[in-house]
Amino acid sequence: MKRLYVIVFLVIAAAGALGLAIAQHSGYVLIAYKTFRYESSLWATLLLVALIWLVLWGIKALVELVAVSSGVVNPWSNRNRSRRVQVAIEHGQLDLAEGRWASAQRHLQRAAEAERQPLLYYLGAARAANELGRYEESDSLLERALERQPQAELAIALSHAQLQTDRGDTDGAMATLVAMHERHPHSVQVLRQLQRLHQQRGDWSSVIRLLPELRKDKVLPANELAELERRAWGENLTLAARQEEGGAVGLQSLNRAWQQLTSAQRQEPQLVLAYAEQLRQLGAEVEAEEVLRAALKRQYDSHLARLYGLLRGSDPARQLQTAEGWLKQHPNDPSLLLTLGRLCLQTSLWGKARDYLESSLRLQRNPEACAELARLLAQLGDTDRSNQLFQEGLGLLDERLLASPLPVPVRA
Secondary structure (H helix, E strand, C coil): CHHHHHHHHHHHHHHHHHHHHHHHCCCCEEEEECCEEEEECHHHHHHHHHHHHHHHHHHHHHHHHHHHHHHHHCCCCHHHHHHHHHHHHHHHHHHHHHCCHHHHHHHHHHHHHHCCCCHHHHHHHHHHHHHCCCHHHHHHHHHHHHHHCHHHHHHHHHHHHHHHHHCCCHHHHHHHHHHHHHHCCCCHHHHHHHHHHHHHHCCHHHHHHHHHHHHHCCCCCHHHHHHHHHHHHHHHHHHHHHCCCCHHHHHHHHHHHHHCCCCCHHHCHHHHHHHHHHHHHCCCHHHHHHHHHHHHHHCCCHHHHHHHCCCCCCCHHHHHHHHHHHHCCCCCCHHHHHHHHHHHHHCCCHHHHHHHHHHHHHHCCCHHHHHHHHHHHHHHCCHHHHHHHHHHHHHHHHHHHHHCCCCCCCCC
């Protein structure tokens, strides 16, 4: 209220001052140009100028009002067209995120055709069409995106490869990625998708050939790359052993693959384990026992010690003596105790075998140790305890199966 009083007071004061000024002197204005002549008092001239300004401002406001009104009423106006495109973008993105593929494709395709930078909308529409099984439409949308934004070739090709992978067309995806790799050899995303696709196809030799580029361009963190390298070489050993129908040919192929590894790699416990396991499956247990003995002498590893008990070397007594030597430094390793129990079974040392297997089970309830001890007790006549251990071993296996993730179905 105080502010209102102040404003009213100022208006009255201004009006009084203006009236006083008019009363003191009316002023005089003369405008003459050729035959035109305007003559009036100063205050009348100022009033005329104010009226002209008000008329012009009113005309401008009326024109703007008519323009806005026509934009609201006219469905083809720029305003309404922009509004429809914005609505299509919002609905399309929401539908895509929530899996309403048909609606997402319709809205995003409409937005893409209207926008000046349509790449993201075309990619979203192509993904929605791909999810609906409309593969030709999906590819057409990507081609249209390439026509509109040819500079985005790599991004479009990467999306195309992913969609081809999703639909099960791994051959097509591979062709797309190989082409992009030739054009963009140092693209991190191309290398990453190539690596994943090779893994998905089980082409571990190609993963191995790709490893130097993955390392050079720092596609993966160092620890992930090291793990991938170990797995790739291990899987390659398995494939080398199985590509021939076993026997001497399969053994030769496995040994060639093993010799391809560097000296440092041949000392990796994970790779030694893969090599020895394939030797065992090919029937070369004596050679596998020698490989494991040498590896465990260099560096003890529980997984290698467990596999050592599944092998029958050229001298079982010496094999048992070697394993008992490791027990001095690793007395609480349940895998080593299981191995010692198995080696004692091979040499018919029933009492020692029972002690080792019981010790292994005290440290860790393992289905393998349960089964080995159950077989021994059945042979020794203790059928009740044997049956209990068999039941326990089956229960432990069930727990492992329930804890394992279900395989992901591959879409055709």
